[in-house]
Amino acid sequence: MAKPVAPRGSARERVLQAALELFIEHSIGGTSMQMIADRLGVSKPAVYYQFRSRDDIVVALVEPMFDDIVRIIRIAEAMPTQQGSRDVTLSGVVELAVRYRRLTFLFYDRAMEHAVRARDDFMAVGDTAAAILQGPEPDATARVITTALLSGTFTAAADPKLEDISDEELHEILLTTARRLIEPLG
Known part of the structure; x- marks a missing residue:
C-alpha cells in the first residue's frame, strides 16, 4: 500500500x-x-x-491581507466619486481588520514593522488607503482623523480584551465608529 x-x-x-x-x-x-x-x-x-528567515515568515503571513487591501483600493479607485471611494475604503479596512484580527495584533511588534517597511509595495498600499480616506489636499485634521481611524480600527480588532465580541458585532461597531470619526471630512 x-x-x-x-x-x-x-x-x-x-x-x-x-x-x-x-x-x-x-x-x-x-x-x-x-x-x-x-x-x-x-x-x-x-x-x-x-522559509529563509523569520522575516520571510512575517511577510508570508501578511501578504494575503495586503493583497486584499490592494483589491479594495482598486475597487475604491474605480468609484466615480471621492465619497464612493472613501466609503469603499472605509468598509474594506473595517472588514479586513476584523477578518485578520489575530494577525493585526502583530502590527504593533517592532519586528513586524521592520519586515513590512522593507517592502515598498506594502508601504504604498497603506499610503494609498490613507490618501483615499483623507481626500485631496488633506489638512492636519484630515491626516489626524485618518491616522486615528486606521490605527484605532486595527488596534481594536486585535485587542485581546475584545476577543469575546463576535466578528459580526465587532464589524458593526467598528464600521459605525469609523463612519462617525471620518464624518468631518465630508
Whole structure:
C-alpha cells in the first residue's frame, strides 16, 4: 500500500500557523526558528526549507491581507466619486481588520514593522488607503482623523480584551465608529 502524501503546501501552512501562534505568545523578536521547529516537532532545517528567515515568515503571513487591501483600493479607485471611494475604503479596512484580527495584533511588534517597511509595495498600499480616506489636499485634521481611524480600527480588532465580541458585532461597531470619526471630512 502506498504511503499517503501530504497535500502540497501543507508544511508551509503548518510553519505559518505555528509561527503565528508563537509570535502572539512571545512576539516576533522573541520567537526563533528553533522555537518554530520545536513547536512543529521538526528540525530547524525543515523550517528553513520552507522559509529563509523569520522575516520571510512575517511577510508570508501578511501578504494575503495586503493583497486584499490592494483589491479594495482598486475597487475604491474605480468609484466615480471621492465619497464612493472613501466609503469603499472605509468598509474594506473595517472588514479586513476584523477578518485578520489575530494577525493585526502583530502590527504593533517592532519586528513586524521592520519586515513590512522593507517592502515598498506594502508601504504604498497603506499610503494609498490613507490618501483615499483623507481626500485631496488633506489638512492636519484630515491626516489626524485618518491616522486615528486606521490605527484605532486595527488596534481594536486585535485587542485581546475584545476577543469575546463576535466578528459580526465587532464589524458593526467598528464600521459605525469609523463612519462617525471620518464624518468631518465630508
